[in-house]
Amino acid sequence: EAGVAQSPRYKIIEKRQSVAFWCNPISGHATLYWYQQILGQGPKLLIQFQNNGVVDDSQLPKDRFSAERLKGVDSTLKIQPAKLEDSAVYLCASSGISGRAQSGETQYFGPGTRLLVL
Amino acid sequence: GDSVTQMEGPVTLSEEAFLTINCTYTATGYPSLFWYVQYPGEGLQLLLKATKADDKGSNKGFEATYRKETTSFHLEKGSVQVSDSAVYFCALSESAGKSTFGDGTTLTVKP
Numbered sequence: 001e002a003g004v005a006q007s008p009r010y011k012i013i014e015k016r017q018s019v020a021f022w023c024n025p026i027s028g029h030a031t032l033y034w035y036q037q038i039l040g041q042g043p044k045l046l047i048q049f050q051n052n053g054v055v056d057d058s059q060l061p062k063d064r065f066s067a068e069r070l071k072g073v074d075s076t077l078k079i080q081p082a083k084l085e086d087s088a089v090y091l092c093a094s095s096g097i098s099g100r101a102q103s104g105e106t107q108y109f110g111p112g113t114r115l116l117v118l
Numbered sequence: 119g120d121s122v123t124q125m126e127g128p129v130t131l132s133e134e135a136f137l138t139i140n141c142t143y144t145a146t147g148y149p150s151l152f153w154y155v156q157y158p159g160e161g162l163q164l165l166l167k168a169t170k171a172d173d174k175g176s177n178k179g180f181e182a183t184y185r186k187e188t189t190s191f192h193l194e195k196g197s198v199q200v201s202d203s204a205v206y207f208c209a210l211s212e213s214a215g216k217s218t219f220g221d222g223t224t225l226t227v228k229p
């Protein structure tokens with residue numbers, strides 16, 4: 001079974017530029033998550049999708065970050081314009097064989113995209 | 119809101135030593151609890167989990183027991199190996215799968 005795919009793996013941009021990350025979850029997983037992991041910290045949830053609807057985006061900085069999951073499969077996370085403090089690893093995870101995310105479900109993580117903003 | 123506090127690292131042990139990594143949590147409801155591990159150069163993966171109080175999760179010689187009375191989920195292993203060197207994250211998940219992670223504990227095991 002293929003895992004969660006993410007691209008690119010690394011990205012270096014200058015501040016005020018825009019960047020986009022792509023994620024393809026495990027086939028059949030209804031729930032998709034985007035996390036931001038700053039060096040030395042744990043992953044912080046940015047947004048959670050259930051199929052193509054947003055379940056939670058309370059920690060997404062909506063003035064610069066946006067995400068979509070059209071058709072309920074793969075997803076794109078965009079930052080525009082980027083700031084220095086956006087330097088982090090952006091993780092995508094998926095879960096939800098049952099079709100609806102539940103408390104005890106395991107999340108399966110992709111390898112992440114490492115972003116450096118100069 | 120929900121929070122997870124992990125024992126600060128890094129932790130350095132000799133092979134075959136006993137490991138404990140402390141984890142305590144704050145949650146409004148009755149969360150599920152997880153330990154995820156990140157080996158060097160790899161992505162996060164589930165190590166073990168427990169979904170209700172007094173449950174014990176176990177995998178690869180690691181164990182953790184869900185203690186509601188102390189709001190804890192400490193990770194233990196009786197005899198660590200060099201291959202256990204990794205970053206360990208404690209996490210909780212409330213309803214609808216929303217997860218909160220600790221800041222991770224780096225474990226280095228020396229031969």
